[in-house]
Amino acid sequence: MHNTDTARDTAASVDTTGMENTDNLAEALAAAREELARLRDERLRERAELDNQRKRMSRELEQSVRFANERLLSDLLQVLDSLEAGLSAPGADAGKLREGIELTLRQLEKVTADNGLVAVDPVGQPFDPECHQAMSMVPADGQAPGTVVQVYQKGYLLNGRLLRPALVLVAKDSEG
Template sequence: MQNQNPNPDAQAPEDAPDLDTDSLANELEQLRGALGDLREEALRERAELENQRKRLARDVDQARRFANEKLLSQLLPVLDSLEAGLKAAGDATGPLKDGLELTLRQLLKVGEDNGLAQINPEGEAFDPEWHQAISQLESPGAEPGSVLQVFQKGYALNERLLRPALVVVAAG
């Protein structure tokens, strides 16, 4: 009778020699190592994706918080002009001064609603991160390093400096 086995190299199970348990154990360890490596890689990729998601959410939040930065910084001279107009009006009363005050309050309210905060440090300690000193004056009644006069108010947008306050500082 002829051998009808399509694969002549394959042996029948009863003819199989005892398999080498050491080589199987080595192969099993290699496979376990490869599986561990794949698990670590999957964890790293998952962590990287999570970090990317958090970074993207943080970037979107920053973009949202500072989207109006250019517009608000362009409005600062308008606020300065309104304040200068009110200062020039002095003690005078009338509809023009009332209109200027109302317009200034409305603009400041819109700015505040969008994260704009005024920096008016008169009487406070000089802070070079928020104030820009334009001169120093001897002032016997003032604490050295304190702000004596504010020439131009500063502004911050969501706690980030938009424009420093221009100030005169008491000499020490």
């Protein structure tokens, strides 16, 4: 009988342990589900924040592109005002008109220089195909072959990058 009581006690012990394990597993499952829900919510919030940030950056980029020339155009308003004033001056003589145009040109050159535009006027310099476009080669006494002797149209660099090459005449060897 003693064996039967031991078996019965063992079965009862296993039953109690099994219930405790089931309760522990249920609690662990509930905790895991709560953690999963929390992580999903966190991921959803982070995704929404990233999406909002992406939209905000897109709007800012669009605004900066739309108004990139604002400073330049604001500076050019003085030049426009000077040109309009010169054109509206009654009976201006040629000397005064020329003086006004020269002053306006200096204003325009200052505005362009302040915004990173630099003229390329290479007379007397060696021909550089990176910055110059040769229109023709001409004999030029006193100039080394390959030297720019005349500029038809100035070239321009914008913040160190070629915007427009200078159109030039280049000295050729007087023998050729």
